[in-house]
Amino acid sequence: MDNLMSEGLSLMVFGMGFVFVFLTLLVFATGIMSKLIAKVAPEAPVPAKSAPVVAVAAPAGDDELVAVMTAAVHQFRKD
Amino acid sequence: MDKLMDLWHASGVYNITGGQAFMILIGLLLLFLAIRKNFEPLLLVPIGFGGILANIPEAGLAMSAVENAIHLGGPEMLSNLAAALHISSTEPEALKHAYHLADSASHTAAVYAANDHGFNNGMLYNFYLVAIASGAAPLIIFMGVGAMTDFGPLLANPKTLFLGAAAQFGIFATIMGAVGLTTLGLMDFTIQDAAAIGIIGGADGPTAIYVASLLAPDLLGAIAVAAYSYMALVPLIQPPIMRALTTEAERKISMVQLRHVPKTEKIMFPIVLLILVALLLPDAAPLLGMFCFGNLMRECGVVDRLSDTAQNALINIVTIFLGLSVGSKLSADKFLDIQTLGILVLGVIAFGIGTACGVLMAKVMNKMAGGNAINPLIGSAGVSAVPMAARVSNKLGLESNSQNFLLMHAMGPNVAGVIGSAVAAGVMIKFVG
Numbered sequence: 391m392d393n394l395m396s397e398g399l400s401l402m403v404f405g406m407g408f409v410f411v412f413l414t415l416l417v418f419a420t421g422i423m424s425k426l427i428a429k430v431a432p433e434a435p436v437p438a439k440s441a442p443v444v445a446v447a448a449p450a451g452d453d454e455l456v457a458v459m460t461a462a463v464h465q466f467r468k469d
Numbered sequence: 470m471d472k473l474m475d476l477w478h479a480s481g482v483y484n485i486t487g488g489q490a491f492m493i494l495i496g497l498l499l500l501f502l503a504i505r506k507n508f509e510p511l512l513l514v515p516i517g518f519g520g521i522l523a524n525i526p527e528a529g530l531a532m533s534a535v536e537n538a539i540h541l542g543g544p545e546m547l548s549n550l551a552a553a554l555h556i557s558s559t560e561p562e563a564l565k566h567a568y569h570l571a572d573s574a575s576h577t578a579a580v581y582a583a584n585d586h587g588f589n590n591g592m593l594y595n596f597y598l599v600a601i602a603s604g605a606a607p608l609i610i611f612m613g614v615g616a617m618t619d620f621g622p623l624l625a626n627p628k629t630l631f632l633g634a635a636a637q638f639g640i641f642a643t644i645m646g647a648v649g650l651t652t653l654g655l656m657d658f659t660i661q662d663a664a665a666i667g668i669i670g671g672a673d674g675p676t677a678i679y680v681a682s683l684l685a686p687d688l689l690g691a692i693a694v695a696a697y698s699y700m701a702l703v704p705l706i707q708p709p710i711m712r713a714l715t716t717e718a719e720r721k722i723s724m725v726q727l728r729h730v731p732k733t734e735k736i737m738f739p740i741v742l743l744i745l746v747a748l749l750l751p752d753a754a755p756l757l758g759m760f761c762f763g764n765l766m767r768e769c770g771v772v773d774r775l776s777d778t779a780q781n782a783l784i785n786i787v788t789i790f791l792g793l794s795v796g797s798k799l800s801a802d803k804f805l806d807i808q809t810l811g812i813l814v815l816g817v818i819a820f821g822i823g824t825a826c827g828v829l830m831a832k833v834m835n836k837m838a839g840g841n842a843i844n845p846l847i848g849s850a851g852v853s854a855v856p857m858a859a860r861v862s863n864k865l866g867l868e869s870n871s872q873n874f875l876l877m878h879a880m881g882p883n884v885a886g887v888i889g890s891a892v893a894a895g896v897m898i899k900f901v902g
Contacts, residue, residue, distance in 0.1 A: 392652070394648050394651060394652060394659075394660060395648055395649070395652050397648070397660045397901075398644050398645050398647075398648030398649075398660060398663060399645065401641065401644055401660070401664065401897070401900055401901065402641040402642070402644055402645055404896070404900065405640075405641050405644075405893060405896045405897060405900070406637065406638055406641045408750070408892070408896045409634050409637050409889055409892050409893050409896065410631075410634050412634075412745070412749060412750065412892050413630045413631065413633060413634040413885070413888070413889060413892070414630075414631075414634075415745060415749070416627075416630055416741075416742065416888070417627045417628060417630050417631070419741050419745060420623075420624060420627040420630075420738065420741065421627055423734065423737050423738070423741050424624065424627075424734055427731065427733045427734050427737065428731075431733050432731075433731040433732070433733070
């Protein structure tokens with residue numbers, strides 16, 4: 391019975407210790423990876439800038455569309 | 470008249486035992502909780518229904534061919550089985566016992582003897598063999614979970630991995646609880662049983678089923694039901710513990726916006742994790758390997774079709790069979806046992822300790838970071854239960870400060886908890902498997 395207890399205790403100590411060691415290493419590995427990627431392959435900040443461009447372009451497109459449609463309606467009424 | 474008597478003797482009403490009737494009621498209770506109370510319905514509906522099916526008298530849906538033969542076969546069948554198993558007694562109990570202990574050769578001989586007499590595995594037993602005994606279903610679900618997981622919040626703040634580690638203490642503390650109960654003579658758990666019960670504290674259904682199927686298949690039904698019930702109860706179990714361990718000022722702490730994580734980092738993370746697993750803990754490779762694979766499919770962006778299947782169609786199909794298979798383990802002779810009660814109690818303790826440790830770890834990290842950087846409420850999300858635990862953190866944060874949205878901050882420890890419990894599972898399989 392005491393044997394079972396000590397088995398449980400060692401499982402707790404080693405198990406918890408290992409989980410911490412593993413995740414600590416993962417923290418470091420992730421940190422190194424993030425730094426490396428930031429250096430080697432920095433992300434081009436294109437998507438952030440392109441968004442406003444689209445936003446501005448959209449109303450312009452709408453104006454054009456309205457113009458075309460108005461013309462088409464006029465054409466239709468004349469006929 | 471004889472025909473009428475035959476029909477009566479073959480009916481369920483004539484054959485049902487008290488245990489089966491009780492287990493059918495348990496199955497109905499699970500269905501009620503799932504349908505009316507919305508407790509993890511995706512799993513509890515199949516589990517509850519499977520439990521009812523498994524307890525239909527005389528149908529033997531959850532029994533193997535040999536068990537069916539022992540139960541339904543005549544004297545000739547029993548003596549054939551006794552010969553196959555090399556024992557002299559033809560008592561059903563002795564045969565069952567010998568069948569469980571038999572080596573592969575006599576095991577196979579017994580199966581052939583049963584097949585020769587026209588006895589086959591029950592439907593649910595076949596599902597169990599394919600889905601759980603093979604280890605396939607929990608792993609495929611883990612792949613789907615990987616495909617659904619966004620590691621962005623974790624990558625933006627990798628330190629939250631420590632919270633995912635701390636919350637795993639519930640698992641190991643519960644092992645001590647189970648072992649202690651055995652030492653006191655109240656229960657009878659082996660160290661394998663204790664490990665499988667502890668994993669309930671990981672709050673991760675597929676991991677719990679995977680570990681239980683390897684370490685303690687007899688307890689699988691109770692462990693799976695406990696794990697999924699407590700996951701559904703996260704919003705009830707966690708808040709009192711979180712409130713008790715934090716001050717109002719701590720709950721008000723608002724955290725800085727997370728940085729943007731570039732796509733390359735998200736693609737590389739599952740590969741880094743996989744390499745670390747390969748180097749340090751090959752026993753966790755099945756679980757974390759499938760998890761990383763699923764996540765890579767999601768993030769790489771070139772196999773959207775596969776990723777879509779893994780996180781929708783495939784995981785749904787597997788969930789159906791996994792639920793029915795777990796239900797098949799809810800047969801009266803295996804579930805109605807004092808040990809089940811012990812498992813239910815230990816499971817909720819595991820959950821509570823895990824939550825508390827996560828919160829305490831977050832408090833320590835907050836102190837180390839100057840006292841105003843980390844809201845301790847996100848610590849409780851270190852138990853996996855994605856995304857429920859993170860939502861609970863968010864809700865409590867909003868109660869104290871209505872402008873404080875902790876959801877994304879809590880997702881970091883939440884997915885870290887998935888990794889943490891898979892690592893804990895690997896350690897336990899390594900040590901006691």
